[in-house]
Amino acid sequence: MNAPLTSDASPRLEDFPYRISDNVRFADLDPNQHVNNAVYATYFETGRVTLVKDRSHGLMPEGLSWMLVRLDMHFRSELRWPGTIEMGLGLVKFGRTSVTLDQVVFSEDKCVASAQAVTVLIEEATRKPTRLTSEIVRNFQPWRRRGVNVASPKF
Template identity: 40%
Template sequence: MRETPHPVLDDFPFRTHEKLRYGDTDRQGHVNNAVFATFFETARVDMLMAGDVDLKGETGAFVLARLAIDYVREIHWPGEVEIGTRILAVGRSSLRLEHAVFDNGVYAARGEDVTVLTDTATRKSKPFSDEARAWLEAWLQKI
């Protein structure tokens, strides 16, 4: 099996950071695995709110349909992590995103998620507007 090189922060056009909290740690003394889902949530929401385009419209809401996480190394408190995010695919009403967590510049974890735009009244998927699709596709990463 061919090894895939670890990503670097520069691979990700969207970046955010999170301060580690003492309460993020578990009995093993490292940041608990569940906290990584929160890191990715912060990054995802920051990215979706970053542009001057309203991606969801008045009757839209984003929901998480899938989340997969690969843990590469432990992270310890105190400190701050950087989270990089990139768009891998844009569907009719969904996005596939990749995230990576970096602790002092060192790759620590990656996540991939599928986020779906839904209609708040029907709770069913809702297609992206042409303006939203154009904004999202401009950030689409070819890897």
């Protein structure tokens, strides 16, 4: 039996505090002349990576990195070329070593795809998961998805 779909029926871009814009590329299209479903994983990756790798946000201290362990995507509407997209991201859950992020792709004020991503904090030297630090948890606070109660992890 399939798990019930827990994503919003219609996400609102304003509920996602981290946003970034991009262009739909001709190379993103498949033979059906719409954006190929695999390309959405790249759009979602762009949102996550530009947030955490920006050292000014303090989400990736020296010697630590994030590894994607789960990505659940929901394709909502066709996306075609040419066009621009607005990607949104919001934190929805802290784990012991992980964070869960809701992500969206909007085009022309319409949500065309959404996803939930789970990323695990790892030590770069050992490639093993490591506990979230209080500093990382504090630095994620501005990126909490609006309208979602995000419980802080217990240290």
